[in-house]
Amino acid sequence: MKKVEHIGIAVKNLEASNLVYSTLLGVAPYKEEEVLSEGVKTSFFKTGPNKIELLESTTEDGPIAKFLDKKGEGIHHIAFAVDDIVAELSRLKKEGFVILNEVPKKGADNKLVAFVHPKSTNGVLVELCQEVAPEEKR
Numbered sequence: 001m002k003k004v005e006h007i008g009i010a011v012k013n014l015e016a017s018n019l020v021y022s023t024l025l026g027v028a029p030y031k032e033e034e035v036l037s038e039g040v041k042t043s044f045f046k047t048g049p050n051k052i053e054l055l056e057s058t059t060e061d062g063p064i065a066k067f068l069d070k071k072g073e074g075i076h077h078i079a080f081a082v083d084d085i086v087a088e089l090s091r092l093k094k095e096g097f098v099i100l101n102e103v104p105k106k107g108a109d110n111k112l113v114a115f116v117h118p119k120s121t122n123g124v125l126v127e128l129c130q131e132v133a134p135e136e137k138r
Contacts, residue, residue: 001088005081005111005129006044006051010067010074014041014056021045021054029054035108040064042108053079053108077115079127085112088128092116104130 011017014032022028022045029043039062045052055076057065067076082088085104093099098117107113107129116126 001080001082001128003049003081005079005127006053006109007075008053008055008077008079008127010064010071010076011054011056012068012073014043014054017054017056018043021052025052031109033108034058035106037105038063038107040108044109077125077127079113079129082128082130085114085128085130089114097121104128106132 009017018029018032025045025047027045027047029045032041032043034041039057039059041056041058043054045054055064057063057068059065064076089099089102089104098120099114100117101114104112104114107127109129110132111129112132113130114128116128118125
């Protein structure tokens with residue numbers, strides 16, 4: 001793993017939360033997008049090398065909606081950048097980690113993503129992120 005790619009924060013209202021984080025960080029979000037496969041709208045903030053992703057559920061039964069019902073607003077996951085997501089998933093599986101996505105999928109911010117179950121990472125949902133090469137964007 002190369003670095004912390006971003007910290008994901010579950011929010012009830014993306015528009016209101018964008019105002020909070022814009023004021024807190026002193027910058028506007030640099031990107032907003034909807035990820036249909038995950039049932040979320042996201043916005044990303046960047047300060048220096050650090051990124052924050054805000055996630056609002058677009059469905060009543062999606063993963064973010066379930067998280068909010070169970071735990072309320074707050075840190076949802078920590079994402080790590082990797083060079084080869086398939087190799088990293090294989091390595092982690094061999095090490096005994098519980099993998100939620102055997103096959104990486106398209107995520108927000110031009111990334112392939114996969115998740116590691118929190119029960120194998122001391123209660124923290126871990127996301128692996130691999131930058132999608134320009135020729136893969138199609």
